[in-house]
Amino acid sequence: MNKSEQEYVVYWQKVVGNESLRIDLKKLKDTVHNVFRNESDNYKQKLVYNLLETVKNHDQSRFFYILLKTINKPKEENFKELWDMLKGSYDVMPREAFINFAYSIIIGIMATYGGKENE
């Protein structure tokens, strides 16, 4: 749609090693959208509320705790996609990067309200 969509942003330097970590926020959002599509709205609204609280307080560990607990469903194939994504990018992030990362996930979840997308 516009130029910013193709942008990959270099967010932070990995703690170990000197490889720059890149994260594709759009892909992250889309993945989240896919995996949460079939969950119930009430559950997701509550989850979003909890996640928002942790981001507000810049509480990265709590954020990941809630998130990982939520997606810890080995039986559901869908979540594997998100696991794979997080594997590549999970690390202690600088504040700015964390905000972008967290809200991309949250808005991805929010996009799935109502079961199917409202065009």
Added chain:
Amino acid sequence: MSEVIKMPSMYETVKSEEEQKHLLQFTGNWFIDVGILGFVNLMEEVYGWDFKTLQKKINEDKEKVYCSYFPFAYFYKWLSDRNQKVNPKLIEKLKEELEKKKFQDNKDLFDFVWFTFICNLFKELWIRKRSELIYQNEAFTKRGKLKKQYYYKNTKIYLQKIGERENIINEILSKHQNEIEKILKVKKDLNKLKYENLEKLLNSNDESISQELKKLIELLKVKHEEIKKFLNEEWENNVINQQKFTGEESLFYRIPIDSGFYKNFLFFNNYVGNLEQKNSFYNAICSNLDEEEMLKKIDKSVNKFLSSEEEFPNINYTELSTKEFKKQIEYLFVYLLCFTYAFEKYENFGYMTFYSNDLEFSYIINKRLKLYKKKIEESRNPNLIFKVTWQQIIDSLVEYKSSWSLENMYIISYQRLDNQTQENVEYIGIPKLQASILLDDTIRENLNNSIQFRSEKFEGNKYCWLLKEFIKGKPLYPIILSHINLALNEERVPNLSTCLYSLILEANISEFKAEKEKQNGNLFSENYFDNYKSLINEIKEDVRFTSFGAGLINQISKDVDTKKRIARELFNALKAKDKNLFLNILLKNMNENKNLCSNTNLNNWIFNKIIKNNISFEMYGLILTMNLLRGRKNE
């Protein structure tokens, strides 16, 4: 606008080599260039020649233009600027004479114009100056020596006539003190009369005064006229017709000319006689460096923007030798003298001129501005001058359709310039980026608005004209932020369309600049030449996308007060520049409205413009906030 000024065509016929040489064109030095512009203006004002005609005249006979037409025009304008009577018939006469007569050389040509025409122009003023001597003894120093400026062959007769008038004045003062005080409206004892009072007395029509005084005043009038007649003859005979007076008499016949701008510069100097004035003016025109020591250096006496070489000897770059200039610019001093004529005075504002890298373009825009002068002066809005100026520039740019002229455009203005002060000198450039964006009608019209950005209680200027700020390269976001603040707290209706355009414009420019920076100063990267056309398209596309996407936020609630509360919270987060807080408030409030959350348009918009965006999220955040205030009153 009744007068139509034709724009120059882009393709002009190739000039011959000879023509090229005398082509009036800008040099790249703004001070000299403004002088050239002033020269063109001057010649047009006095002779009615437009730029093209002047160019033609110069091609035909440049000496005639610079050594005869110019000096006459210069003094003609000097006098008319000071509300002195000038005889317009002299212009036609000059044209005729110059066509008819043959001259040996430039000096001969110049001398002819000086005595026959310039001195003729100054006749009235000179007579007035010389008849200002009221008391004979003022012509002498304390030691009883005749002052230099009164030395000439008929001093005796002159002083005798002054003395005769003085006697009558003394008689009036001694016998009719009370009546005189009434006529002149002065309370103090009048021992001596000043020239202004003498004039008042001569022009008084007071019927109530005594017969005796009336008679004396009549007599005074006769004597005064006698002096004027005598001086008139002296000037006509010795200066205009005969051109015969000695070097010693020269000071008596000095042309009474003075200038705050060129204080004491050559012929403006009070202690320089007529012949010296003539020679130094001629030397200045032809830049005869050997003749005039002063011309060797250009410093504060000519250029108010340079410091004086003598005052600041350690600043070596002020040592500008005219020698180098002269090689390239034959009539340098003509232009320097015309510097002030490039500026137009606007009441309540000061002097202003428009300057670009092209003489003809600058000339046309300045000419157009003059047509609006009255309108500008009548208005009390100090912003109008900018509004009109930029409007003219933009109109011309659109008409000109040449993007190169977008570069290097400036408005130069000052309030006062004299030998002592340089007051409020401003040099405002228009960056190319801004100029290109302004070429787009929709964007320009939306920016061409004044919006309130300060509270009603504020005593100064509460409004801000966005176009001006934009041209100056200043950020619009803080102004819009204050404007929305007023909408939130003082119930002002915000100008949403203008705000939307301003914010998107700024957001796109900052992204564009960031993109450029990212290329790490790769001057000649692919994008370098792709100017700003694509940027304009992006801005317009963004306006469409954003006004729809962000507009959806209005569905967050049906309750006006709830929306206002959310708007206020979001606004505070923006004020604190806190992206996290902003998103938190936004998403928390949206979370209850499932339909809104899953609306792809709004969802994607928030993701793209705010979450992913580290450069301009504040601007988009503000757009979102102001959309919550939409139609509050009328809905």
